[in-house]
Amino acid sequence: MPPVGGAGPPVSLYVHFPFCVHRCHYCDFSVHRTHTPPLAEWLDSVEIEVDQWFALAGWSRPIELQTLFLGGGTPSLLGADMSRLAEVLRRSFVLGSDSMEWTAESNPASLDEAVAKSWLEAGVNRLSIGVQSFDDDVLRWLGRLHDAAGARRALAAARSAGFENLNADLIFGLPSSIQRAWRDEVEAALEAGVTHVSTYGLTAEPRTPLGRRVTAGDVNMAGGERYAGEYLAAVEALEEAGFVHYEVSNFALPGYECLHNWHYWDGSPYLGLGPSAHSYVGGVRAWNVFRWAAYRRALAGGGSALEGHESPGAGESRLERLWLAFRTNRGIAAEDPLAESVVTHAGDLIETWREAGWVVRDEFRVRFTAEGWLRLDELVTALGCRMPAMTKENGLREGDGVRESYRA
Ligand code: SF4
Known part of the structure; x- marks a missing residue:
């Protein structure tokens, strides 16, 4: 069991x-x-997990949440039963305060106006739709169930139900054999009235059918030029429309940034329920078993769904801290002890990157540009190699202003 007794909620x-x-x-x-x-089994499992965490950490009910995120999977298969989830969670958490952000993910194939309205009534106030593309051939190639007309219908249904805080996920960086008018697709999302866009580069994970086709040489993933070209085209189209590029993959109109994501990036404590979910509580990271069957079996049998936990060491924390800070447009603030260390130990690198247009440095902060974010891993690794170990003495350790956590 993770050592979280007495941890803050x-x-x-x-x-x-x-x-x-x-x-x-x-x-x-x-x-x-x-x-x-x-x-019924899923709701029962969620409730058991909540009870276990409250007992383990010694929390009192109810906990007032700032954000709730229902992800998947396809949460829109819940339909009007979102209210049943709300009922379970309300036994332990305060939901629905004016300032609380409650996001739910959905797929165009299972979202209509009636479902969207029932979610608003249950308390959901931010809707994220897995659009991915507005091109029928691309959607077919990705193996999605909806077509472009279905994506437009879902977005329109969400708007007419009353969702104004509305995200569309879009995928770019497809193999060069697949032609598409990418910028037009980004603009189609804007025309549909979204207030937030998340753009993800396609990756071929080894365990997937796509990964196996890439390994077999049947599919060539996008080259760097196409990947960078599409990423920067999205940045240009969205910024022209007034969206702020506030994190590597995320864009929002002012006031519509996803608060839940910010909490992952700024080191706030969070609880994750369900198979594969991760938690960060009391400086400990914990994660659940990956598969639904194993998760359900463990909880129904009176056991725990937790698969492992760890407390990050100082070396890992340093790299993670740099990586998290540079993922967002806040970068590292000048008053942060980490900024001084970056400038002391890698000032020449930062200057070279500034001249290349990858970094902006002023009296307030050091942060990456979109061009820099295309090289995020490479640049942060180079910085991490230059930095000294994190110690209490150099002010880089937890407790001296450094916070750490990341959930992918
Ligand atoms: S990518 Fe497809 S299979 Fe995976 S969670 Fe989304 S809808 Fe389900």
């Missing part, structure tokens, strides 16, 4: 809904394929 809660009616070719998430999700 989480400010964010993630709940994983691990069911989809079909598995997309590129997906390696924790997904159980079914047309009839076992809702």
Whole structure:
């Protein structure tokens, strides 16, 4: 069991809904394929997990949450049963305060106006739709169930139901054999009235059908030029429309940034429920078993769904801290002890990157540009190699202003 007795309560809660009616070719998430999700078992498991965490950490009920995120999987398969989840969670958490952000993910194939309205009534106030593309050929190649018209219908249904805080996920960086008018697709999302866009580069994970086709040489993933070209085209289109590029993959109109994601990046404590979910509580990271069947079996049998936990060491914390800070447009603030260390030990690198247009440095902060974010891993690794170990003496250790956590 993770050593979290006496830890402060989480400010964010993630709940994983691990069911989809079909598995997309590129997906390696924790997904159980079914047309009839076992809702009663899933809700029962969520409730057991909540009880276990409260007993383990010694928290008092109810905990007031700042954010709740229902991800998947395909949460829109819940339909109007979102209210049943709300009922379970309300036994332990305060939901629905004016300032609380409650996001739910959905797929165009299972979202209509009636479902969207029932979610608003249950308390959801931010909707994220897995659009991925507005091109029928691209959607077919990705193995998605919806077409472009279905994506437009879902976005329109969400708007007319009353969702104004609305995200569209889009995928770029497809193999060069697949032609598409990418910038037009980004603009189609804007025309649909979204207030937030997340753009993800396609990756070929080894365990997926796509990964196996790439390994076999049947598919060549996008080259660097196409990947960078599409990324920067999205940045340009969205910034022209007034969106702020506030994190590597995320863009929002002012006031519509995803608070839940910020909590992952700024080191706030969060609880994750459901198969594959991660938690960060009391400086300890813990994660659940990946598969639904193993998760359900463990909880129904009176056991725990936790698979492991760890407390990051100083070396790991340093790199993670740099990586998290540079993922967002806040970068590292000048008054942060880490900024002084970066400038002392890697000032020449920062200057070279500034001249290349990858970094901006002023009296307030050091942060990456979109061009820099294209090289994020490479640049942060180079910085990490130059930095001294984190110690209490140089002010880089937890407790001296450094916070750490990341959940992918
Ligand atoms: S809908 Fe999403 S979670 Fe479900 S299989 Fe496709 S990519 Fe994976």
